[in-house]
Amino acid sequence: MTSAPIPVSAKASGRTTELVLLLGALVLVAAAFLIVEAAQGQTLTWALAKYVAAFAALWGMAHLVVRYFAPYADPTLLPAVAALNGLGLVMIHRLDLGSERVDEVAKQAERTHNADQQLLWVFIGVIAFAATLILIRDHRTLSRYAYTLGLGGLIFLALPAVLPSSMSEINGSKIWIRTPLFNIQPGEFSKILIIIFTAAFLVSRRDLFTTAGRQFAGIDFPRARDLGPLIAAWVIAIGVLGFESDLGTSLLVFATVLTMLYIATERVSWLLLGVGLFVVGAVVAYQLFSHLQTRVHVWQDPFTDYEGSGYQIAQSLFGLATGGMFGTGLGSGRPNIVPFANTDFILTSFGEELGLVGIAALVMLYFIVVMRGLRTAVSVRDSFGKLLASGLAVTIAVQLFVVLGGVTKLIPLTGLTSPFLSYGGSSLLANFILLALLLRISNAAREPDVPKRRTPPPGVEAMDTRVVPRA
Template sequence: MSSRRNTELFLLISAAFPVVLLYAMYVITTGTALTFQTLAVPLGLFAAFAAAHIAVRILAPGADPAILPVVFLLSGVGITFVTRVKPELAMNQLIILFASIVLMVITLALVKNLDVVKKYKYSLGAIGILLLLLPIFIGTEIYGSKLWITIGGFSIQPGEFAKVFIVLFLAGYLAENRELLSISNHEVLGFKIPRLKLLLPLFVVWGICMLIVAFERDLGSAVLFYTIFLLMLYVATGRISYVVIGFALLAVGGFGAYKVMSHVQTRFQIWLDPFADPSGDGYQLVQSLFSLADGGLVGTGIGKGMPTLIPIVESDFIFSAIGEEMGLLGGAAVLFLFMLFAVRGLTTAARAKSDLAAFCASGLTAAISFQAFLI
């Protein structure tokens, strides 16, 4: 176990070099001298992840040694580029990141096993669905999507918390009903399918996703949650029939939404051909494509490109900013890190000692990995 933690420490220290170097390059382009004060952000990040490493060494000595360093490196790149394109948001991002590390340590200290997930799975599911649907009733519309809730001048996306609760609910439900869900009672068009009663959760999730599209105007979240559910269902049962039925429902729902919802039509048409209206609806996507093209192989250098010409670059198109200023090599490195995270997360799921742990690991890994792929 100590060798795993020593490997993790070595990888953390190795990751600190590119994180500090990237931020130092940004500081230099602003004309500021390099001091401990100007490099406080990357040094503070390293200190926070070093504290997380100590907690893992004590509380979870058998944990995967690569995940924490990969998250540190991705966080360092993300914080640097948020500081680059929208400095006023960087502090909020740092606070959220530090709070997340604290929550991670608290979870490691309090949750000794995952039996609590199975015991309270329906409560976790209810909380997740409530958080997911909350913006429909009290949300604030920003940039065309009703995803945010504003409390005292501070905005949060309940859907980000809902992901964790829903994955935990699905893990608990699937672990308890795995055998029943794996049994097929009917054969339709060559596909073995279970009783309709067992497909009810699939229809419920499908309906919730349609509600998100209709009322929150958020296509990405709807596709993300639905895909997580299908992936976890396939991991639990190994039944390709679930995936086929799931994608059939997705196709029906997507076609229906396209026909009756104007914002779905607009999003799809922009994605299909952004150059049809390059100065109007397609402007954001067109600018992001130009930004990526301008980056070339090695990029313009951090602080020397023009990614701020992309509307809402700090949220929707941060990868385009990375691609412009770090080039194809830098953008590919970020994608490689996400792929490595996915591989190590699924490896953790494969090593799990129970179905519940395996489903939790695979679901949470899918949530992050598919979201990165979708963006």
């Protein structure tokens, strides 16, 4: 008996749409480069063509990988990420040009060449993206190794804390592994491994988490013996917060796990308990660790120590105020005055030169990625894929909130970078892998329902979604 052939119209249409959108992103990035060069008074050279050609080649390669190894994947995910990454490259190049201009920097310094390094990281990221799509043909196989991956995530997360400061501390945060050749932030990879483990664990124990416990104020709270995963996530978050001075990763891990718990159980009690635990832990950590007290004091009033610890956030606020609604114009501001303008504060750089409208446009691109990721979670058939896609999409949303909240003084500074936009290697590489996993799940969700060539393996990865009545 022969199986019916897989229709080609759906995948051909999707990949054509993706290619057209990628060409639109290429035009946008090329135009942004030209505007920057004109505003900086630069003559057009082959160096500019290098960036545009490299951008086209790298994302064209990514498109070909998706076309052949995930032909039914969502056609909007890759172009949205490409646009974010390309605009980030434009801003990094713009900051390189301004680094040698006396009127744009607080003190004279040598010109930087971070855009060239960023292209190298994008190249490595595309390779990691391709390897993930090629090697992982079925996302459900990841659940087989959930405990191993979860253990690896915890080891990666804790490793900087046990290393000496000379090997792990940069700018006051012990979140790095420093080597003579490069620095790596293992926490960026830990978040993906922890999400995979959490998704598999929640699916395998879903009856446990949906069993009602005591009722208070009309809300069903879980039984005490069912709180293990939430307590574990809380301990990890507070440990990272205290010993590594990393508020960003702490918020990111805990918020993502808590959201996945809520998605799996649909019980508000998990959210209330989680937020309460985090508040209590944060208050205790604030009393114990002086570096947390410094961050909170700077957040409350950065101008009391303007020349010292408050300088960074104060300059960020000045830059955003200067940009106003429409900005000073791409290439016409002074974003280099803000420390870490191409990493932690790249959104401030965009806010100064593109204004509130430009920031809103970037947020919309992120919103597309998150929304399509959540739509993938709704569409995919297996419970593990639903929770995994939800976790991957939510972690991008939480990271964007934490970064945007930090540079606008909504919450204390965290040290996280904007996904796909900021300069850096670890974050970019990890997010390329995250994107590949989302596309792999999306491909499974959108693939025509035809007889499978092979029977899916039994276990957690093959479980279907079902409603469990409350006790």
